[in-house]
Amino acid sequence: MAPLVNKxxxxxxxxxxxxxxxxxxxxxxxxxxxxSRNEDYWLCKYTVxxxxxxxAAEKIYVQASKLEEFKQKKKDGKDxxxxxxxxxxxxxxxxxxxxxxxxxxxxxxxxxHRFVENTYTELGGKAADFLxxxxxxxxxxxxxxxxxxxxxxxxxx
Numbered sequence: 001m002a003p004l005v006n007k008x009x010x011x012x013x014x015x016x017x018x019x020x021x022x023x024x025x026x027x028x029x030x031x032x033x034x035x036s037r038n039e040d041y042w043l044c045k046y047t048v049x050x051x052x053x054x055x056a057a058e059k060i061y062v063q064a065s066k067l068e069e070f071k072q073k074k075k076d077g078k079d080x081x082x083x084x085x086x087x088x089x090x091x092x093x094x095x096x097x098x099x100x101x102x103x104x105x106x107x108x109x110x111x112x113h114r115f116v117e118n119t120y121t122e123l124g125g126k127a128a129d130f131l132x133x134x135x136x137x138x139x140x141x142x143x144x145x146x147x148x149x150x151x152x153x154x155x156x157x
Contacts, residue, residue, distance in 0.1 A: 004092070004099045005058065005084060007157035009051030011101075013060060013080045017044035019067055028061070028118045030110035039108060040064035043119060046101065049081065056099075061115055063104035070103050089154040091115060102154055112152045 005011060016022040024043045031037065041061040048056040062070050075081045084101070091112035092099040100115065 003048065003053040003056045004096070005046075005048050005053040005056055005090070005101060006051060007084050007086070007088075009053045009084050010049045010075060011046045011060075011082050011084060012049050013044050013046045013082065015080050018042060018062070018071065018080065025064060026061075026118055028110055028114050030108075030114045032109050037108070037110070039104065041102075041104070041115075042067060051084075058098065058100050060101040060103065063108075066104060084157065086157055089156055091152070091154055106156075109153065112154055 014022075017024075019042060025040050026043055027038050027040050029036070029038045041063055044060050044062060046058060046060045048054050070082075071080075073082050073087070075083050087103065087106075089102045089104070089106060090099050091102065102115070
């Protein structure tokens, strides 16, 4: 089984993804309490540097309006190295082999598949590369990928 990021693990997020030139901002759409909701998120790569999940490389979604708060969480003054704590949530496939992180206002309640679907839609031609980097080499459509996350809420650590 592939290593998965866990609470207490230390992750590294390259600075260029946090609002920089290589950063990708996506809008996540969902319904909550019978109302349409949306938030902008920065899509970033991360690598687990230490802990149970050491060696894992995945994606993290950082709510755009909380980017500065996220940056302030950096560990011991080290640029863009963070300890995964209760302020993070995660989504994972049903097989529990892939896990992405979300740093946002936890009163937002989008289902996991909203991140996958919106990423697929907004990245257009780059979506296949993104999905492959998340381990979905056999995914032909957004529906194939979304089925692996369908209806599941984000998890707390």
